[in-house]
Amino acid sequence: MIKLADIEHLQIVKASAADVYFALTTARGLSEVWTNELTVHEQVGAVNEFQFGTDDLTKMQIVELNPGERIEWLCIESDQEWVGTSITFELEEKKGKTHITFRHMDWKEVTGFYRFCNYNWAMFLYSLKLYCEEGQGMPYQRRKF
Template identity: 25%
Template sequence: MSFNIYHNLLIKASLKEVFDTVSQPEHLNNWWTLKSSGSPKLDSEYNLNFTEAYNWFGKVCKVKNNESFHLKMIQSDKDWNSTTLGFDLEIKDTSTLVKFSHVNWTVDNHHYRHSSFCWAMLLNGLKNYLEKDIIIPFDKRN
C-alpha cells in the first residue's frame, strides 16, 4: 500500500512560465529550495539543497516541455526516498492549472502528513511568486 499527496491550484501565468518555475533551479530557489541544480531533461539529476543536513537528490523521470515535470527522489530522507513528486500543467481559461502530486509514500506517518501541509504552503508561495513576484525568504518557508 502507498500513500499519496495531491494538490490542484490555478495560477494566472502561462504554461511556459509555470513550467520554468517548477523545473529551473533559479526559480526553484525562489519558492522551494535554498539552492538547487539540474536540467529538465529525462534522467537528469537534480540537487535539492535545503541545508547541509538536507542535501537531497532526485532524477527526472517524466518531462514534457510546458506540460509535465516529475522527479523521483533517489537520495533524501528515508520517507522521501521511495517517492516521486510531479507537476502536470494544463490551460484553464486564462490561467494554468497545476496538478501537483507527491506519490508512493510507504507509510502514513507524521512526516507524510506534515509534508502534505508544507506542500500546500509552498505551492501557495509558488502561486504568489508567479502572480505577484513575491519571494518568501528561505528561512520563512515551511
C-alpha cells in the same frame, strides 16, 4: 495488494502553463519557489539537488519533462520516507490560468512526517503561485513557519 499513500493538491495560478513550467524546471524558478541552495538541470535523467540547511539534502532524478504539460521527479536521496517516491506536476491552462495538479506518490505509510510534508507541499504551491503571479516566491530561506 497494499495501497501506498499519496499526497495530492490542486493549485490555480494566474499565469501561463509555460511560465509555471519555467518556474518548476529552472534554477531561477526553483530558487524562488523551493530553496536558494540547489543544482538544477533541464534534461530527463539528470539529478537535481536541493539543500535545506546543512544536513538536509534532497536529490530528485528527472523522469519526465513535457513542456507546459507535465514534470515528474523520482526521489533518489533524502529522508528515508521520501526515497523511491515520485513527484508529479500536471499543468493545464484554462482561460488564462494554469491548474497545477501536484502529486507526491508511493509513500509506504501515513506518518507524522507524511502529514508534515503534506502541509509543506501546500506551502510550496503557495510559493509557486506567489512567484508566478507576483515575481517573488517564498523559498525555504525566507519562510517564517
